[in-house]
Amino acid sequence: MDHFEFRHGELHAEDVPVSRIAETHGTPLYVYSRATLERHYRAFDEALAGLDHLVCYAVKANSNLAVLQTLARLGAGFDIVSGGELQRVLRAGGDAGKVVFSGIGKSEDEIRLALDAGIYCFNVESEYELELLDATARLMGKRARIAFRVNPDVDARTHPYISTGLKNNKFGVDIATAEALYQRAAEMAGIEIIGIANHIGSQLLDVSPFLDALDRVLALVQRLAARGITLRHLDVGGGLGVRYHEEKPIAPREWATALRPKLDSLGLKILTEPGRAIAGNAGILVTRVLGIKGNEAKRFAIVDAAMNDLLRPTLYQAWMNIVPVIESSDSALQTYDVVGPICESGDWLGRDRELAIATDDLLAVRTAGAYGFTMASNYNSRPRAAEVMVDGSDVHVVRARESFDDLVRGERLLP
Ligand SMILES: Cc1ncc(COP(=O)(O)O)c(C=O)c1O
Numbered sequence: 194m195d196h197f198e199f200r201h202g203e204l205h206a207e208d209v210p211v212s213r214i215a216e217t218h219g220t221p222l223y224v225y226s227r228a229t230l231e232r233h234y235r236a237f238d239e240a241l242a243g244l245d246h247l248v249c250y251a252v253k254a255n256s257n258l259a260v261l262q263t264l265a266r267l268g269a270g271f272d273i274v275s276g277g278e279l280q281r282v283l284r285a286g287g288d289a290g291k292v293v294f295s296g297i298g299k300s301e302d303e304i305r306l307a308l309d310a311g312i313y314c315f316n317v318e319s320e321y322e323l324e325l326l327d328a329t330a331r332l333m334g335k336r337a338r339i340a341f342r343v344n345p346d347v348d349a350r351t352h353p354y355i356s357t358g359l360k361n362n363k364f365g366v367d368i369a370t371a372e373a374l375y376q377r378a379a380e381m382a383g384i385e386i387i388g389i390a391n392h393i394g395s396q397l398l399d400v401s402p403f404l405d406a407l408d409r410v411l412a413l414v415q416r417l418a419a420r421g422i423t424l425r426h427l428d429v430g431g432g433l434g435v436r437y438h439e440e441k442p443i444a445p446r447e448w449a450t451a452l453r454p455k456l457d458s459l460g461l462k463i464l465t466e467p468g469r470a471i472a473g474n475a476g477i478l479v480t481r482v483l484g485i486k487g488n489e490a491k492r493f494a495i496v497d498a499a500m501n502d503l504l505r506p507t508l509y510q511a512w513m514n515i516v517p518v519i520e521s522s523d524s525a526l527q528t529y530d531v532v533g534p535i536c537e538s539g540d541w542l543g544r545d546r547e548l549a550i551a552t553d554d555l556l557a558v559r560t561a562g563a564y565g566f567t568m569a570s571n572y573n574s575r576p577r578a579a580e581v582m583v584d585g586s587d588v589h590v591v592r593a594r595e596s597f598d599d600l601v602r603g604e605r606l607l608p
């Protein structure tokens with residue numbers, strides 16, 4: 194469910210016609226809906242009601258300050274993977290005491306920043322990280338609260354680039370060696386063990402991998418208890434999919450109903466780290482058709498958004514829905530490859546799409562709120578798009594479009 198709907202043949206973001214937003218703020222443009230973000234956060238929060246729990250939004254999905262601020266105001270926690278993401282959470286008014294820090298390559302600087310801020314928990318992903326964390330915390334006269342992110346070796350049945358819980362993925366500590374690591378951690382002066390975490394992948398469409406992973410993690414929790422290592426929380430990760438095309442995503446309530454029989458009587462606080470399921474449908478990318486050209490084999494709609502604005506289609510061969518912002522009957526329905534201006538044949542947003550469009554028309558790529566702007570780059574020296582947040586009938590610019598000057602800022606010519 195989202196708040197981008199067609200009314201009178203025109204796509205609206207909440208109460209505002211998207212064409213009006215594009216006329217005012219230009220394209221390419223990311224448009225977010227505050228109401229959708231709030232609805233999706235609440236769906237997770239309510240699905241876990243009655244359990245001591247914390248929904249830690251995965252910042253990597255969409256790290257715009259206004260997005261984080263919206264969620265922080267609802268009491269969200271945050272799952273971060275870098276010092277930069279921590280900075281964003283703090284800047285947006287997020288509570289460091291509700292932050293978990295995942296990631297396989299945390300630097301000493303990032304660890305210091307997080308210890309200084311007093312984050313809730315480090316999700317430790319290797320033995321060397323444990324040692325670095327212990328040493329850094331002791332030097333700072335602190336104790337780092339940790340959970341190990343274990344890799345349960347479960348097939349999440351998703352795109353290989355976004356599967357994270359298999360033995361051949363780089364993430365987490367091998368579940369078979371985790372017990373010994375917990376034992377080591379228990380003996381470290383700079384470490385306080387508080388939890389256990391797992392996250393098996395993204396865009397999951399089936400609950401069974403979640404359940405398989407949970408069973409393996411719970412067996413480990415019991416083995417740890419038998420060694421006298423008791424935990425305060427269990428972090429079940431994120432990964433719930435969204436509907437881009439014909440997928441049938443699992444609703445947070447359905448997911449929670451499946452997991453809760455295993456969680457309800459554990460006596461542990463339950464953390465979850467959803468990203469895409471909160472932000473995905475809360476955003477669209479609006480782009481304008483610059484021109485149309487073709488040959489006997491292909492017809493191309495060249496648009497002003499490109500793979501630097503939205504990488505998912507070319508990186509994962511992801512199908513993302515592309516719709517005209519105004520449904521027009523003037524143009525004939527034709528098959529197009531929707532491509533951007535970048536000098537790469539892989540620069541496409543959609544291939545073989547049936548669209549009734551003409552030059553200057555506006556198109557919207559739907560479900561672009563997650564892993565859209567956060568994966569944008571300046572490739573081909575293209576300024577990154579602006580981002581706006583719609584709130585009812587208000588439109589707030591929450592990140593200005595980059596200028597050509599912005600592109601060379603910080604660079605220096607040789608003397
Ligand atoms: C550790 C961790 N937590 C949470 C997420 C969020 O995943 P998603 O956006 O699929 O919910 C990811 C990304 O897959 C992740 O790596």
Ligand SMILES: N[C@@H](CCCC[NH3+])C(=O)O
Nearest residue numbers: 355357395396505563564
């Ligand atoms: N960027 C990916 C998801 C990455 C998940 C991060 N662990 C996507 O767009 O689908």
